[in-house]
Amino acid sequence: MADAEEQRRKVQKPNVSIEEVRSFVEERFGLSVNEVEELNSYDDRNFLIVSRDGGEKYTCKVHNGVDSENVEFLYAQNRMMRHLLSMGTSCPQPMCTVAGEELTWLKQVIPEKGRKVHAVRLLTYIEGKVLGNTNEFHLLEEVGKLVGTVDRALQDFVDNALDRDFLWDLKNTDKLRSFLGAVHEEWKHAIAASAIENFERKVKPHHNNLRCSPIHNDINDQNIIVDAKHEKVLGVVDFGDIVNTWLVNDIAICLCYFMMEKHDPLQALCAVFRGYCKVTPLLDIELYLLPSLIRCRLACTGIMSAYSYQKDPTNKYLLLTAEPGWKALHYMSQIQDAEITDLLAEVQNSMEENRGGD
Known part of the structure; x- marks a missing residue:
């Protein structure tokens, strides 16, 4: 469906x-x-x-x-x-x-x-500017804090209309196979297929162990509003993808966009995640699956951009994050998931130690 x-x-x-x-x-x-x-x-x-x-x-x-x-x-x-x-x-x-x-x-x-x-x-309309791609690490941490704040606020929000079968819900990553034919370049097809296989092998067996909640499902650099001086995060827009799903998906989606076009993608991931776990820490199983879910979203973005552009070649917006996303997915495919998990776990542990010392 x-x-x-x-x-x-x-x-x-x-x-x-x-x-x-x-x-x-x-x-x-x-x-x-x-x-x-x-x-x-x-x-x-x-x-x-x-x-x-x-x-x-x-x-x-x-x-x-x-x-x-x-x-x-x-x-x-x-x-x-x-x-x-x-x-x-x-x-x-x-x-x-x-x-x-x-x-x-x-x-x-x-x-x-x-x-x-x-x-x-x-x-x-929220006055300000779309954040866009940024290397300002104080803003990256503020982005993570925004996602964590949204997720925390939504954990007591109940709405049955969000129980929907939605392709952009990372729970449905295996359904992307139906659209893989739109990806014609061999290397892109291979890494996208690998992300889907990783999801089926590693993530799906744990589906009952993940916390569920309503989430925004699309907090990316184009949906965050900042002030004119790029000093402060003001708010979030575009609620068209909201869904009841795994809580961890929200930060996975955000992280995949903020590692794109970065000189040091892992450093950017850590900056965003540092802000997030200050507000909404993840469970061990969520940390374990987070790298796989980041790859799922990168694959989804690339596959669906290719499919959508195939249907409407006049819509250049569809390609806005396509190439940077493919590069980020290729980067992720060269790194072991355990390396990323350990890095993010270290960030979260340091936040917990700081809270304990307050």
Whole structure:
């Protein structure tokens, strides 16, 4: 089911113009719109909205056809964002239409495709800059602290709408085999297949020993907002991948992005992980499997970027992390998992010793 839905997302991405979005937002949300700018997105269409009244900014999300069919999941995103804000983490908040609804519908009639209906949400906008690739180690530690804080806050958040079969959930790594054919370069195909085999051999036998929790599932360098001077982490955006799954997946996903394009990837991993385990320490079994799960996400990113680009060669955003991700996966394939586990365990142990001495 997860792989079938992923394929449907590619053909049910919204086809909407900037002018349509402008008119729709003005009509449904009662805003006087000054500017509309399209933002990067994967399966949805995201637009920055700037109002005429005071220049307030918002993000308009026009959802793909698959997610538009799952209304409870969209409401669950809103509920999670409200929960995190109540716990002190800055993130977008849902705005209501003039009718008082958090969700509305864009209906289109497209020649040869018939009638299409897409869910639309308007979210508050966090002022600042996207973090992007950084070598500033004080920020890397702050990134880890952000992920740990989010994970800790979500451990008492319960929402059944997050119990879903989702390809980007690392639990489903073995389902990536269906998409491996999109990876044509032999060396990439080999290391991606190896990551899947490692998951099946090493991770799956321990699935009952891992803590489960709702997680963000995509805290990467493009979803973290920092201040204009790149001195402080302000918040997190893009809750479209949230899911109930293994808790350790959240930091595994974050680590894989922050080791990309680094002179010393292991040093970067340690910096992020140091911030994380200050807030949310991992169990021994989670530490043991963490390197394998990092490789799973790197493989998933590479495989699905290849598949998605094959379906839509005009979407250059799909390749944003593809090549750095392949290089990071190759780097990981040259190192024994035990070496990485020992390094991260040493970081966590030093944090625990420091706490004990306080």
